Amino acid sequence: MQKNKAHEIICAVRAAAAKRGIDATFTLHCEKSHLMRIGNNSVSLNTSEILTRLDIGVINGRRTGSHTQMGDVTSQEYVEKALQIAVDKAEVASEKDYQPISAIIEAAVDENSQYDKALEQVDPSFKADAYRQIIEKVGESYNFSGSWSSGSVELFMVSTANDLTVYHLATDQDFNVVLKHPKKKWELRQAKTGWRLADFNVNDVVDGFKKLLPVYENHQGFKLEPGEYTVALGSSALAEVLMMACYTGFYGRTYEEKQGWTSKNKKGDKVLGSNINLIDDPTDDKTFTFGFDLAGKTRALFPLVKDGVMQNMMYDIHTAAKYGRELTGHTGGSTSIVMQPGSALPDLLAAVKDMGRVIYIPALHYLNMSNPSQGVFTGSSRFNAVLIEDGKVVGPIFSSRITDSFQNVFGNVRLISSEAESVNLSNTYGRRMPEASSMPGYVVAEKVKITDSADSF
Amino acid sequence: MTLSADLKKQILQNIDRVGTKGAEYTDARFYTNDDSETLFLYDGNLEANDTNFESGLGVRVLYGGAWGFAATSDAKAFDTCFEQALQNAITASKLVRVPLHMGKKPAHTGKFASPLKQDPFTVPLKEKLEFLSAIDARLKEDWIFKRYVYAEFQKKNIYFFNSEGTQVERSLSNVFAKMMVMALDSDGQMQRRSQDLFTTGKGTRGYEMLTQPELFSAHAERIKDELAQLIKADILEYGKRSVILLPGQGFLQVHETIGHPLELDRILGYELSYAGGSFVDLDSFGKLRYGSDKLTVSAFGSIENSPGSFGFDDEGTPERDYLLIDKGMLVNALSSRAMIDEANQKAGRTVFTESGGAARATAFYRAPIDRMTNVNILPGNDGTLEDIIASTEDGIVLDNPVSWSIGSNREHFHFSCEIAWEVKNGKKTRILRNPSYQGHTVEFYNSLSAVGDASTWHVGQVDNCGKGEPNQIMQLGHGIPVVRFDNVITGERK
Numbered sequence A: 001m002q003k004n005k006a007h008e009i010i011c012a013v014r015a016a017a018a019k020r021g022i023d024a025t026f027t028l029h030c031e032k033s034h035l036m037r038i039g040n041n042s043v044s045l046n047t048s049e050i051l052t053r054l055d056i057g058v059i060n061g062r063r064t065g066s067h068t069q070m071g072d073v074t075s076q077e078y079v080e081k082a083l084q085i086a087v088d089k090a091e092v093a094s095e096k097d098y099q100p101i102s103a104i105i106e107a108a109v110d111e112n113s114q115y116d117k118a119l120e121q122v123d124p125s126f127k128a129d130a131y132r133q134i135i136e137k138v139g140e141s142y143n144f145s146g147s148w149s150s151g152s153v154e155l156f157m158v159s160t161a162n163d164l165t166v167y168h169l170a171t172d173q174d175f176n177v178v179l180k181h182p183k184k185k186w187e188l189r190q191a192k193t194g195w196r197l198a199d200f201n202v203n204d205v206v207d208g209f210k211k212l213l214p215v216y217e218n219h220q221g222f223k224l225e226p227g228e229y230t231v232a233l234g235s236s237a238l239a240e241v242l243m244m245a246c247y248t249g250f251y252g253r254t255y256e257e258k259q260g261w262t263s264k265n266k267k268g269d270k271v272l273g274s275n276i277n278l279i280d281d282p283t284d285d286k287t288f289t290f291g292f293d294l295a296g297k298t299r300a301l302f303p304l305v306k307d308g309v310m311q312n313m314m315y316d317i318h319t320a321a322k323y324g325r326e327l328t329g330h331t332g333g334s335t336s337i338v339m340q341p342g343s344a345l346p347d348l349l350a351a352v353k354d355m356g357r358v359i360y361i362p363a364l365h366y367l368n369m370s371n372p373s374q375g376v377f378t379g380s381s382r383f384n385a386v387l388i389e390d391g392k393v394v395g396p397i398f399s400s401r402i403t404d405s406f407q408n409v410f411g412n413v414r415l416i417s418s419e420a421e422s423v424n425l426s427n428t429y430g431r432r433m434p435e436a437s438s439m440p441g442y443v444v445a446e447k448v449k450i451t452d453s454a455d456s457f
Numbered sequence B: 001m002t003l004s005a006d007l008k009k010q011i012l013q014n015i016d017r018v019g020t021k022g023a024e025y026t027d028a029r030f031y032t033n034d035d036s037e038t039l040f041l042y043d044g045n046l047e048a049n050d051t052n053f054e055s056g057l058g059v060r061v062l063y064g065g066a067w068g069f070a071a072t073s074d075a076k077a078f079d080t081c082f083e084q085a086l087q088n089a090i091t092a093s094k095l096v097r098v099p100l101h102m103g104k105k106p107a108h109t110g111k112f113a114s115p116l117k118q119d120p121f122t123v124p125l126k127e128k129l130e131f132l133s134a135i136d137a138r139l140k141e142d143w144i145f146k147r148y149v150y151a152e153f154q155k156k157n158i159y160f161f162n163s164e165g166t167q168v169e170r171s172l173s174n175v176f177a178k179m180m181v182m183a184l185d186s187d188g189q190m191q192r193r194s195q196d197l198f199t200t201g202k203g204t205r206g207y208e209m210l211t212q213p214e215l216f217s218a219h220a221e222r223i224k225d226e227l228a229q230l231i232k233a234d235i236l237e238y239g240k241r242s243v244i245l246l247p248g249q250g251f252l253q254v255h256e257t258i259g260h261p262l263e264l265d266r267i268l269g270y271e272l273s274y275a276g277g278s279f280v281d282l283d284s285f286g287k288l289r290y291g292s293d294k295l296t297v298s299a300f301g302s303i304e305n306s307p308g309s310f311g312f313d314d315e316g317t318p319e320r321d322y323l324l325i326d327k328g329m330l331v332n333a334l335s336s337r338a339m340i341d342e343a344n345q346k347a348g349r350t351v352f353t354e355s356g357g358a359a360r361a362t363a364f365y366r367a368p369i370d371r372m373t374n375v376n377i378l379p380g381n382d383g384t385l386e387d388i389i390a391s392t393e394d395g396i397v398l399d400n401p402v403s404w405s406i407g408s409n410r411e412h413f414h415f416s417c418e419i420a421w422e423v424k425n426g427k428k429t430r431i432l433r434n435p436s437y438q439g440h441t442v443e444f445y446n447s448l449s450a451v452g453d454a455s456t457w458h459v460g461q462v463d464n465c466g467k468g469e470p471n472q473i474m475q476l477g478h479g480i481p482v483v484r485f486d487n488v489i490t491g492e493r494k
Helices: A005-019 A076-092 A124-138 A202-217 A235-249 A252-256 A317-323 B005-020 B075-092 B125-139 B217-230 B247-262 B337-347 B385-390 B441-446
Strands: A023-039 A042-060 A063-070 A109-111 A143-159 A166-180 A187-194 A227-234 A278-280 A302-306 A337-339 A357-361 A363-371 A376-382 A386-389 A392-396 A400-405 A413-416 A420-424 A436-440 A442-453 B025-042 B045-063 B066-072 B109-113 B146-162 B167-184 B190-196 B239-245 B297-299 B322-326 B375-377 B394-406 B412-424 B427-433 B436-440 B448-451 B458-467 B472-480 B483-490
Touching (some): A005 A023, A005 A076, A023 A076, A023 A124, A042 A076, A042 A124, A042 B075, A063 A076, A076 B045, A124 A143, A124 A202, A166 A202, A187 A202, A187 A420, A202 A392, A227 A235, A235 A252, A235 A337, A235 A363, A235 A376, A235 A442, A357 A400, A357 A442, A363 B412, A376 B394, A400 B412, A442 B412, B005 B025, B005 B075, B005 B146, B025 B075, B045 B075, B066 B075, B125 B167, B167 B458, B190 B394, B190 B412, B217 B412, B217 B427, B239 B247, B239 B385, B247 B322, B247 B375, B247 B394, B247 B412, B247 B441, B247 B458, B247 B472, B385 B427, B412 B441, B441 B483
Parallel strands (some): A042 B066, A063 B045, A109 A166, A227 A357, A337 A436
Antiparallel strands (some): A023 A042, A042 A063, A143 A166, A166 A187, A227 A442, A278 A302, A278 A337, A357 A386, A363 A376, A363 B394, A376 A400, A386 A392, A400 A442, A413 A442, B025 B045, B025 B146, B045 B066, B146 B167, B167 B190, B239 B483, B297 B375, B394 B412, B412 B427, B412 B436, B436 B483
16 A cells, blocks of 8 residues: 555565565654653753654575665665665675575555544644643642653555555654652652543543642651562553563563573463463554554464463564564564453552552562563662552652562462553654553552662652 | 755754744754664674664754754755744743753864774675674584674764854764673573673774774683683572672663763753652752762763763763762762753752763754763772772672663662672682672762772773653763772572
């Protein structure tokens, strides 16, 4: 499906390359990005970028080369020149000891079901006005910061293997605002995500802050001593931990190379608790959905963990080639990881009223794997973290570090919220490529290890 | 590549035009080229053989105390780009509680080029691959499960102009490289040893740096030998002891717990929603005893060969050598013009006298923010590594990070490392695996008890420091000697 002149040019060069016997893949990535940043109750940066990148990959026998060029595609000569750079690189490259897999567009795709023109064209003054309302309604005496990224991505991809094309057009936004008390130093956050402008509602943000503020204004912080605690992880913390668990446990690369925490297991082994179910679902509208990956493979529902049992590994085109595996739709692009909700009440406080002391950690900062082979991760609490006793919030906790394993945390989950939430996982490094997961609003796990805490928030 | 006279004229005319529409300050950075090349040999297979070419214009306009930024890769859209940046600033100015100011600076001109003998982009691909393949062949052993060696080359030509009349031309080159070997230990868990290309701070930073054996390739046999011992080693037991950080670990400790907390935009709260804040505040300067009196930390440090030496920052401010921490006392920050103006106003006194020249942008399509340059611990008087080991009763020597996790205000941290050597009664005894340590920043630096001499000091190159929104990857350096800290929590509690 050729949408514009650039697509026609790329298809023409693709056809000519195919005739010459070149094995090449062409991917055009166009983004319209806007980001507003807030600091000290003011707009600190208001930036817009319109950028186009052309990626060309070439396979020559067992040799490969690739080239990326930024700039508008306005002529056949421009694309041919970029192709020649990749061809030349592949010519000189050393041979691999396995046969690389050629990207093949498996089926034509033309998708724009998550495109909202209103979001793509939103006037920056709409964002500035929303931040102004939040500051004025919650209180000028607090220090507000935040960022609001929005934009659209167009992906167009062809290969010399056939005449099919895939096209993706979608919008996304990632809003957050942080409130910091200028003297007491605690920080609260509200976040919104989605592919429609209407997914953002300023009143929800204001109400969210107003609900939390009395807890923080009226209580001192608690310092947790190292030990084992019953911990409720909010959707954001959950997404962070589970994405790391997926990356180090369910990706073919880490599995085949024995670098992850599932390396000693095989499909069919129980690796997490029986109440844990994970799938990659590229149709879940709480995620940013992609119908194809960057190898041209059509993406479909892909179970990872069912009732705690490992089901599948995700393979990219390079790992699949190296280890002789099938492509699974996980070459580049974004996943749509979904953790199945459970049966617990959506209201966390009501759900834990008979559980005594519970530490609620909605978000984790600077998560990392201190021992990938053992599945040990570490990260510290941030934003809105509180101590709950008998279903009542007692007060905020100081910055506290969890150092524990996926197997322990997700082997001891007692409650899973029945409601799912969308968690934006996008970053704005390099090109725009939105990613989100769908997570239960919270899970409550027992015997979670808190290993350190600061004397402040 | 050079900037054509016509494009330069167009940029200068647009800066004037935006000024007549009320802009308080405007700057423009035009990248004639921003090229990179990555070569990655994994188990001998060339998995990455990539080039990336970019060029374009980034425009920043200060209007009504607020920044607007716009960028384009389309040379025909320069006028529109200036207009968009102005409009973005006008919109931003509608929500300003703390107006930003650049302060006035006289116009100046300048040129800078990274010192190099051989531009890596002129070296034939075949030659580069032969060089890396030769290292790969040296790493290969039957018992080694995985191995890799990679190199990355970067080259950018940047023309800077601002509304004060300053014009700066820079040609920046970087070479990064790393090799790693991995093998399964007695518990079937993966262990690894690695070596990054480093610099002595002297010399040139072209392709010739990569091929200097002592800076990179000569370490192949050593890391293999250490890995062979590591996979049979005991696990480090939990406990408090001294930690001696080699520069391969010390650079990241400094990066995360001195560099980031001293970025002035973080201190002022501009990174709260993403990277985090800082436990340091404006009252801390001149008062906070950050570390023991053995700790002296510089910015830039007059290092001629480092990714953190770049002549002028992305506001045109020339780099200068200054102290961040003087004999343990916090004295300065990593800063840019608007941030020092705001900090001084907020503090009601002159905390900072001039910009630290640390406004840096990763590409033409990103606006400059406060970044690290070279952040260095100055060499001390406690001798060589052997001298420091000899004076240690109970400790471990640590090298190379595996993981790092830092509190949101940089007040506490947790690191795990590739390897530890146990030290008992002044002697290195055995290798230990799965080492980790944690601490609280100020308490940790105040436990600094030994700083190695110049023979232990080298510059660690960082090619992937992330910060900011939109996110920006930055290259920088850390000149670090061997350092020892006492009474540190090491290993994991059972």
